[in-house]
Structures are given as C-alpha cells and as structure tokens.
Amino acid sequence: MKDKLEINTRKKWYQLFFYRPEMILVFCYTLAILIWYFGIDALTSHIILEPDVEYNLAQSRPWGIVALSIVSLILYTRIWVLRLKKSRELLYKYLGNSPTVHYEIRAYESDSRVDWVSPNCKRIMGYSADEIKVPGWWLRNIHPNDLQMTKTTALRGLEEEQFVLEYRFRHKQGYYVWVRDELLRTGKRPLCFQGSWTNISADYTDNSRLSSTAVPEHGVLSGIALLDQHHRVINVDAPFTEISGLKESICLGSKLEELLTTANIDDLKSHFPTNQSILIVGRNAEKKRYSAILTIREAVSGFSEQAAYIATLSDITRMKQQQRQLEKLAFSDDLTGLPNSNSLALDLSKLLDELASDRLAAVLVMNINHFHKVNDKYGHHVGDKILQRLTQRLKDVTPFGTKLYNLGGDEFAIVLNQVVEYIDIQRIILQIRQAYERPFVLDTSGQQIQLSASIGASVYPLDGHDAKRLLDQASLAMNSAKDEHNENTTYFKQELETRSYDEIQLDEDVRSVLQTKQMQLVYQPVLNMKKQVVGVEALLRWEHPDLGSLKPDQFLPQFDANGMLDTLGVWVVEQVIEQVDLWQEQHTVPGKIGINLATEQISQKLYQTVSQLIKHEPELAEKLEFDLSESSLQEPLPHTLEIIEKLHKLGITLVIDRFGKGIASMLHLKNMPVSKIKIEKEFIRDLDTNERSRDLVRAVIRMTSELGLEVQAVGVEKQTQLDTLAEFGCHYWQGELYQLPQTADTVFTQDGG
Secondary structure (H helix, E strand, O other), rough: OOOOOOOOOOHHHHHHHHHOOOHHHHHHHHHHHHHHHHHHHHHHHHOOOHHHHHHHHHHHHHHHHHHHHOOOOOHHHHHHHHHHHHHHHHHHOOOOOOEEEEEEEEOOOOEEEEEEEOOOOOHOOOHHHHHOOOOOHHOOOOOOOHHHHHHHHHHHOOOOOOOEEEEEEEEEEEEEEEEEEEEEEEEEOOEEEEEEEEEHHHHHOOOOOOOOOOOOOOOOOOEEEEEOOOOEEEEOHHHHHHHHHOOHHOOOOOEEEHHHHEEOOOOOOOOOOOOEEEEEEOOOOOOEEEEEEEEEEEEEOOOOOOOOEEEEEEEEEEHHHHHHHHHHHHHHOOOOOOOOOHHHHHHHHHHHHOOOOOOOOEEEEEEEOOHHHHHHHHHHHHHHHHHHHHHHHHHHHHHOOOEEEEOOOEEEEEEEEEEOOHHHHHHHHHHHHHHHOOEEOOOOOOOOOOEEEEEEEEOOOOOOOOHHHHHHHHHHHHHHHHHHOOOOEEEHHHHHHEEEEEEHHHHHHHHOOOOOOOOOEEEEEEEEEOOOOOEEEEEEEEEEOOOEEEOOHHHHHHHHHHHOOOHHHHHHHHHHHHHHHHHOOOOOOOOOEEEEEEEEOHHHHHHHHHHHHHHHHHHHHHHHEEEEEEEEOOOOOOOOHHHHHHHHOOOOOEEEEOOOOOOHHHHHHHHHOEEEEOOOOHHHHHOOOOHHHHHHHHHHHHHHHHHHOEEEHHHHHHHHHHHHHHOOOOEEEOOOOOOOOOOOOOOOOOOOO
C-alpha cells in the first residue's frame, strides 16, 4: 500500500463512470472490432495475396466479428455475475449480522408456514431455518396469553397492507422474549406476508447481569405470589396483579414461567432460579411496558401447607426510565440528537471487532471552519438551528449503514461500515461537501449563511488497527486540512505525525488550561528616552508540561478554533488587575500596563468585565493600556468599533499595535480614539542599516507627533537604534537592549543592561 493517500473529491462523475469494468470492456470490444474490420482492408491493400486467400479473408470478416462479440458477451456476463455474487454475499453477511430477523410467511385458516427466513434466526431466536419452516411452528411458540390477540391482529392483513404487533415468543432455550413483528402483506390468497422480528426485551435492560443487590426493593411497589413445588401459582396479592397486568383468575394454577417473561436469563431450564434477582419485562393492564425484579425464595417451614416458594415482584419501571435518561445524556448530544464521542468510542471498537477481513472501515472527522463567527454575528440561537439543519442534511446524504456522531458543537464524525473500495469513501465525502456547501437561508431575514468545513479521514486497516488510533489519525488529517485552508479531504500523512500530535494535544488541553497554573503572564518594561521605566507590557506564555514554554502564536489558533479568544482576553485582564493590586501592596508603581487584544477579544463580555472592575476601583482606568492589533482591525466584527469607543469613555488608553503592518493605518488614526501607536519591530530592526526604514520611521514619528499622538518603538536591540529613535523624537521604547520579558516578581527588581 502507499505510505500516504489523498482523496481528491473534485473528480467528476464521468471519471467514476468510465473506470467501471463493463465500460472498459465495451471500449476494448469496439476497438477490437475496428482493428479487425479495417485491418483486413489494410492487409489486402498493402500485401499481394493469392485470390483464394483474399477471398477467405473477406469471408472471415463477419465471422471474426461474431467471435469477438461472443467473447465480449461472455466476459460482460461474467462481470455482472461476479458483481451480483458480490452483492448477494454482502447482503447475506448484512442479514447475518442484523439484529432483526426477516422472513416470509403464509397464513391459512388453521395453520401457518414460514417459507423463507434470514440466516441470523438461529443466533437471535435459537431455531434453525429448517425448524422454523415446519408448519405451525410460529403459532405453537407464541405465548398462550398472546395467541388469540396475535391471530386477531394478523387477520387485519385482509384489509390493511401493513401493520405492527408486539407479543411474547418462546426462545429455543425455553424462555419468552418480547418481539416486535412488522408485517407487509404481499398476497391475499393465500394470505402472505413479509415481516421482521425484533427482540424488544433489551429495551428494559443493559448488557450486564443484575446481582441480588443491584436494585433495591425499598421505595417501589412490590407484589407477592405463593407457588407450589412445581412453581404453579396458588395465591397472589393485588400489587402482583397490578404490576404484571394479569388477572388473578389467569394467574392461579399457571406456572410462573408461563406468566412472566425474563430478559436476563439466556439458559432457562424449567423453572426460574431461586435466591436470584431476575429482570422481568412485559405489559400491564393498560398495555404499557413495565420492568420488574422477580425474587423467588423457599417458604419458611410451617408458613403454608401448599406454598413451597414465595415470589416477590418489584416494579422498577420508573427507575429504568431514569437510567435510560441518564444513559441518553451520557451517550448523546442534546442539541443535534446524535450519539456523542462516548458512543463513538464504543461503537467503533465493536465495529472493528466484527468487521470482515475483506472489508474496509473509514472514520471521517469534520469541523465547520470559524463557526464561532456565526454565533458572534447572529447569536447562539441561530447557530444552534444551523447545526440542527446541517445534521439533518448529513443524515439525508449518508448511505444506509453509515453512522453519524456529534463530537461537540460544530465537530462531527462519520463512521463508514463495510467499505469495499476507496472510491466509495470518495463518493460519500463528495456528498457531504455538497450538503454543507449549499447555503443556509435564515427564516427571519432571508440572509444566507455559507459554511465551509475541514474534513479528515482515516481508513482501517491502513491508518490504524484500533478505534483510538483511527480517531487520532482522522483528527490529525482534519487539522492538517484546516491549517492548509484545504477544502479537500486529506488522509493521514506520516511526516505530519509529530507536529500534528502536538496540535492534537493542545486542542485537548486548551479547554481546561485556564483552570490550571500553566498559563502565565510575563512583563517587559517600557521606558522613556531617558531610560526610565514608565510601564510594562503584559505578555502571555503557556508553560506546557510536555511541550515546554509556548508563545501566543503557537496556541492562539487553538483558542480561536474553539471560540475561546474572548474568554482568554477576559482572563488576561483579570490577571493583570490582580497583579496590579499585589504591586500596590508592595509599594511598587508599575505605571501603564499594556495588554494585547485581538479583534475577537474586543467583545461585550470584555467591556462588561472591565467596566465592573473600574466601577469598584476607578483608578484602574489610568493604569490600563489596550493594544489593538492594526492588522486585525482590517475586518472588525460587528460592534467592535462601538466597544472600542466605550472602552475609551471608561478612560482606558488605546494604542494601535504593530502600526504600518496593515493597509489602513491612516484610516485608524482618523476614526479611532487612540493615544499612541507602536511601530512594528521589523522597521526598527533595519533602522541603522536600511535608509528606507530610517526615512519611513522618521516620517511616521513626525506625522503622529503632529497629530498629538505618542510613539513607542518595539524590539530595540542596539544602542545605535535607540540613538536614532531619540533623534527622530520617539517617546517610548522597549526591547532586549534593556530587558527581556520577566516574571511579575522580578521585572522591577532587575536592572536593565
């Protein structure tokens, strides 16, 4: 196999069509006919032949065409036979693994006969196909109490084409199970049906066995039945009949095993076991499903002359309903109704264990690009509706047997089962792309929202042999596509493994890092031209336990992808103000504190936090300085400029950071209430070696000074650079020439130099 694979989802439909074996055969057949037909003419025209030879060649022309046609027809038939055989094998395997038994049955006046049954019948019901086809088998194994109801309902087939009934049916091992029987009438004379049996007893139980102490009997309705030595009922109380839905007259004289259906005993011999909790399922008098715990104990000597056993039936229906609700919360997503990542891990492991050796499986991980911007612009209620509509579109385009999951918010996973060829994966990915690329029209305003997504895929067994590995590889491919702004699906590439696993780890850690002490602030002094410290700039560092010290450009993309930039901005402001209070307690005067803000961090949440802090401590406004990235303001989010104006009114100093890097620097000076600009360090670096940089910096300082703004140079490393800046009239500077960023405890205790 190739070390790396890529799926190009832009292949056209006609490429897929002409690569089919039958189309290649038709092409070869046509080419052979042309060569044979015109080849004879070419042969006779260029070579002098005997008249009889030439005559024989002419006579053989149609017979050659007939021979080629026969060979091609045989090959063509062979292709379709193999394809049909492959489809039949796939269908047979599917039916063998299906949880539902499919069958065809003929009903007569006093008898019935199953004509055909799917191969999974023995695994699910315990009976072989030959046993099932014996006349009368179906009616003989229906629970006696359900027999008349079932016969009556089946007669509806004379008038209704399709109907559903539920009844108890005897398993080969002797116990009864609840069966949902869905029937479709295919003929009236005789009465014929196609149907499917589904064991619905599992609706009431999990996969684990119940121990005698698993379900408490206190706080639930309990009924009692007295049994003789053969487990025949000799007396019952009212709660027993209320729970089971059985009349006392039906219970008396009947064996308990004939009255109740167990859901957690696979091998029932003749009697329910004693001193063991048994899960019972059924329907009460109101035809509502119930779950109960049955416990049978030997009667105490002298309790009763006839009673050999005492059976206690405890209703746990409400408890099981609560249990199912908790399981639903743990294994599904509330918004989309899809199974979540917990379900994905379990389902994928089970799929790989049961997958046939000649089949492939694939995991697709899809993330909607910048979906948090939809929430920011239109509100979370609109974003939620978009996700719900996208979920429905994905359900509509994914084929039968494919399972869809929501991994949280705007991230989805699709598991492809029983994949035969890679082209099948390609075709499904193309359908998924078409689903999300179609615009979403808002009902209220008629506006259209266009989504794009990054999709990663991993294939079993090429990219991994276990569920965790496949999920990691698919996430890795998705992140690679997102980083490269590639709309096509990217398979896992071995050379990206080390770098991308770091990214995967950051994606996992970013959600909880603000609750740890890994995220820290360091401070770099800001000086005037007399080398006096007049303030500091707060800089963010992530001290990751595995990846070391990370700068913002290494982890901010993960915060952005998770929609957490505004949360990070608020956290930084709160940490800075907390540090200012500590400095004041130590009688340290820090001056102005500069805080860098990206466009996404200039939010209503930030404004509310800052205004509340300033309300309690008004002097904070004079100490805060918000650095707004000049390049990030090219396309401000809605309300960004309004929030900047509000921050200015609070008394906070606003600074345009990295001035000159964007294309609208002058416009920002005109429209925004800024007091200072910071010159991009790329201009400062070449100040003493590049004449053009000198002229540019001189012009910027002169122009902004005439506008009444202050200028701060960033990244000063040499004394010659500082001397030039002083000559041009710069006001403030920071850089390695004085001091690298330090912790809050040391930034004011170390001398620069």
